[in-house]
Amino acid sequence: MTRVYILLMGALATVIFALMVLVILPKSMLSGVQPPAELKPLTAQELRGRQVYIENGCIYCHTQQVRDTNFTQDVAKGMGNRPSVPADYVYDQPHLLGTMRTGPDLFNVGSRLPDKKWHLLHLYQPRSLVPWSIMPAFPFLFEHKDTPAPDDVVIETGQAEAGAIIATEDAKALVAYLLALKHDYAMPNIQKEAADE
Amino acid sequence: MAVNPRQAEHAITKEAQASSAIDHSRIGLSVAETAAIDRSSRGPVLLCFFLSIIWLLVGTVFGDISSFKFDRPDLLTSQPYFTFGRLRPAHLNVMVYGWASTAMFGVSLWLMPRLCRVQLKIPAVAMAGIVLWTIGVAVGVWLLLDGVSDGLEWLEFDHRSADPLMAAGAALVGASVWKTLLNRQVSHLYVSIWYVASSYPWFLIIFTAGNLPVYQGVESAAVNWFFAHNALGLWLTTINLGLIYYLMPKIIGRPVYSYWLSLIGFWGLALFYALNGMHHLIGGPIPSWMIATSITASIMMIIPVVAVGINQHMTIVGRFGAMRYSPALTLLVLAAMSYTAVSLQGILTALVSVNRITHFTHWTIAHSHLGLYMFVTLSLFGGIYYILPRLLGREWPSRNLIRAHILLVGFGMVLYVVALGIGGVLQGLHLLDANSSFEASVNATKPWLLMRSVSAIIITLGHVLFAVHIAWLWLLRDKTGPEQSPFFYVRPILVKSPTKVPGR
Amino acid sequence: MSDAHLKNSHQQPVQNEISELALHDKEMREIAEPYEAPTTGPKWFYLFMVISLAIGSFYLGRHMGKLDASIHIGFFEKNKPADTSAVTAAQSPASGASLFTSKCASCHQADGKGLPGAFPPLAESEFVLGNPERLISIVLKGLTGPLEVEGQSFNGTMPAWEDQMSDQELVAVINHIRNKLGNNQASEIQLQDVQKVREQTASRTQPWQADELEVAYP
Structure with a gap:
């Protein structure tokens, strides 16, 4: 090659082609996807919880997707009643699909583990509930108070300590978000037709 | 060596130029020219290497702590900035943007003048680009540890503060690289030029596309992985292939x-x-x-x-x-x-x-x-x-x-x-x-x-x-250095006479 | 001029010599810039390239499906073997112990003793050892609100498992809870028991409250 403009045009052409195929085309294609009626937008507290989820990098160990039943066991292992589809994610920005299952999938954690106390205690010290867990503890989402106020959420650590462990607003928001992760409704319609064909 | 390689090179230059575009790149460089070319890029390249080594050490510490946390999950959990979910992206971003990318700026700024047989153009702009980039990475890492994250793997750096600085930095370094290329003194573009020069527009396009906050739902995932894979494929891989394509044949x-x-x-x-x-x-x-x-x-x-x-x-x-x-x-x-x-x-x-x-x-x-x-x-x-x-x-x-x-x-x-x-x-x-x-x-x-x-x-x-x-x-x-011996001799290895031209 | 000085000055190279030496040094460091030989490379590579392109086009044509937003159809009928293995694996009944570990132990703990103040114990619990139908209905529908077990009070939520486990799996896990956990010794339940409770409670969509259970399954 002796011409710079061939190099430049060729290089731009390949990357712009890829950009069209993988970004622009899907964007227009997916813009028409409607949210299923059962999928509710997150409340302000749940959105705050989502932000806590992002800040503390939960995505590096937890996925939020149930994969194709044809070549994975995700449904058989109880991660959900069906594979997840684009309509399940219309309110997500940014996406939190994740790439690692160092910890279990959380797409349906709200229906699998509906207990608020479980989540708070688990965040405070995962190994108090799940001895083999390698999840980090998040004590910085909790406060230690000598005398909790009446509306404080006190964590039952099971250990006799002076005072009480109180959940911060961030911890409560994160748990609210986790409990909102319920996608156990039937497969949205558009998707069903495509799968039946 | 009976014949001075440089004279031989000059002798064949004209003929080669006429016969084939490929041989044209074999114009030999005189020692004085090489020295002048290296001198023109010395400042920015040394700055890049200095900064990249610091980032390498920082990123290594982040990576180590992240790794130890798997074995001791209760290690350093009391503070939010030490939590695994912040250290791991900090490790990745420091290694990719701090260490590798900064060192790659150095490599490209050193390679391009040599490949184009011309002194580095607008080195001050390149220098400014490196500084902007480094500030961008530092701001990004700082905010990341403080809990400000875009939430997308490989794109965690804050798109309001860190990313524009980095894009501007890469653009300035790229401007220096391209200006050098446009002022080249050779007609044939050696393979390393293709890789190094293309990487800059590629990186700017994918980095901008990846950071636009306009994607919703699963397309956000598609854009995320479009960027992350291409950051590897059209940036990290390409400049290093360019480097290998230059140094490997040169050393032997x-x-x-x-x-x-x-x-x-x-x-x-x-x-x-x-x-x-x-x-x-x-x-x-x-x-x-x-x-x-x-x-x-x-x-x-x-x-x-x-x-x-x-x-x-x-x-x-x-x-x-x-x-x-x-x-x-x-x-x-x-x-x-x-x-x-x-x-x-x-x-x-x-x-x-x-x-x-x-x-x-x-x-x-x-x-x-x-x-x-x-x-x-x-x-x-x-x-x-x-x-x-x-x-x-x-x-x-x-x-x-x-x-x-x-x-x-x-x-x-x-x-x-x-x-x-x-x-x-x-x-x-x-x-x-x-x-x-x-x-x-x-x-x-x-x-x-x-x-x-x-x-x-x-x-x-x-x-x-x-x-x-x-x-x-x-x-x-002491600039003379000690005795040369195996695994130390960093000079080129003369394995065959460079005066011999294939096909002649 | 002393001898020492003379000797010393002889060892100092002249100014020009330094640059000559330096040039020679640099010359030794750098040999001709690299270039590409105009060879085409092995012929088999070009054959390999054509074959790869053919395989690629075939693969894309076979798995791409339609150019629309539909998902999970690209590897659908084509992967029948994987599909059937998935179904058989899902149907083969898991042991009660493994089901307990994966579904129950995260709250009730591996030893079935629960956590004081947070999650009720299953070992020696009257809810487990008592009326089997009551236990089945709790597992099927879940339980929420205030609850008293072995003299401790709890206030939490247990999920419904009716959609998560088959009847066989429910039998396996409930028998495990009633007979293997702690010192628990109670009668084995049968498949019919689960089917019966499932029918009885088919219309119920809410989890149980403790006082409702007292009425429905004393």
Whole structure:
């Protein structure tokens, strides 16, 4: 090659082609996807919880997707009643699909583990509930108070300590978000037709 | 050597120019010209290498703590900025944007003037770009540890503050690279030029596209992996291939085996690599045709990978002995082999039958370290071993330190990749077995994660030795250097007379 | 001029000599810039390239499906073997112990003793050892609100498992809870028991409250 403009045009052409195929085309294609009626937008507290989820990098160990039943066991292992589809994610920005299952999938954690106390205690010290867990503890989402106020959420650590462990607003928001992760409704319609064909 | 190579070169120049565009690039450089060219890029390149070594050490600490947290989950949990979910992205971003990218700026600013036979243009602009980039990375890491994250892997840096600074920085360095190219004194563009020059527009396009906050739902995932895969394919890979294509033939004094394979390797990579990203979402909730397209493009990567593999193997074959005399060549050959290995592993992992096991497991982490460390980082180490003595005008003071560095990081990373590769497959088999509990998949990885932490300590030691050695070289007063001996001799190896022209 | 000085000055190279030496030094460091030989490379590679392109086009044509937003169809009928293995794996009944580990132990703990103040114990619990139908209905529908077990009070939420486990799996896990956990010794339940309770409670969509259970399954 002796011409710079061939190099430049060729290089731009390949990357712009890829950009069209993988970004622009899907964007227009997916813009028409409607949210299923059962999928509710997150409340302000749940959105705050989502932000806590992002800040503390939960995505590096937890996925939020149930994969194709044809070549994975995700449904058989109880991660959900069906594979997840684009309509399940219309309110997500940014996406939190994740790439690692160092910890279990959380797409349906709200229906699998509906207990608020479980989540708070688990965040405070995962190994108090799940001895083999390698999840980090998040004590910085909790406060230690000598005398909790009446509306404080006190964590039952099971250990006799002076005072009480109180959940911060961030911890409560994160748990609210986790409990909102319920996608156990039937497969949205558009998707069903495509799968039946 | 009976004939002065330079005179011979000049003698054939005109003829070669007329006969073939390819031979045209063989215009010899006089020593004074080389010195002037190197002097023109000295400032920015030294700045890049200095900053990149600091980032390398910072990123190593982040990586180490992240790794130890798998073995001791209650290590350093009291403060939010030490939590795993912040340290891990900090490690990735520091390594990719702090260490590798900054060192790659240095490599491109050193390579382009040499390849274009002209002094570096607008070095002050390049310098400003490097500073902006570094500020951007520092701001990004700081905010990340403070809990400000865009939430997308490889794109965590805040898109309001850090990313614009980085984009501006890369654009300024790219401007210097392209201005140098447009002022070139050669007509034929050597293969390294293709890779290095194209990387800048590529990076700016994908980085901008990836950071636009306009994507919703699963398209956000598609854009995320479009960027993350291309940051590897059209940025980290390309500049390092350019470096290997330049230094490997230069050190052994042989031409690159085949111009045509170079062409196929470059354009194949440009076309197919850019389409690979969706193989990170196999089985996931994005349109099937996108996944199928990316898997196909991943399989097609076999063409450029084999082309580059043949080209580099045939260039070096029979001259492997020269590695004993040149740490730069040793590292570059290891890096070139790792490029082939990691690409073949990547193709394998993209196949649905393999991906159903390895997806979501530590296999992916092993794979990315094979690419980002065994290929990218070793290649950059090689480049630094070659370039720094030339810019500073003195030899590396200790062959033992070089040897220790190469052995530590080499064996450390082999241990890393093997341990996490095995751990990942075991984990994946448990995840794929409907009758196996999640507990089993976690417990299966524990010994391998511990082994990874051991390898992390070994690699860290290697990095410390490397940094100490650079500091020593920097502060060295005696410019003559000690006796030359194997594994220290960083000069080019004259394996055949450079006056001999093929086909004559 | 002393001898020593003379000797010393002889050892100092002249100014020009330094630059000559330096040039020679640099000349030794750098040999001709690299270039590409105009060879085409091995012929088999070009054959290999054509074959790869053919395989790639075939693969894309076979798995791409339609150019629309539909998902999970690209590897559908083509992967029948994987599909059937998935179904058989899902149907083969898991042991009660493994089901307990994966579904129950995260709250009630591996030893079935629960956590004081947070999650009720299953070992020696009157809810487990008592009326089997009551236990089945709790597992099927879940339980929420205030609760007293072995003299401790709890206030939490247990999920419904009716959609998560088959009847066979429910039998396996409930028998495990009633007979293997702690010192528990109670009668084995049968498949019919689960089917019966499932029918009885088919219309119920809410989890049980403790006081409702007292009425429905004393």
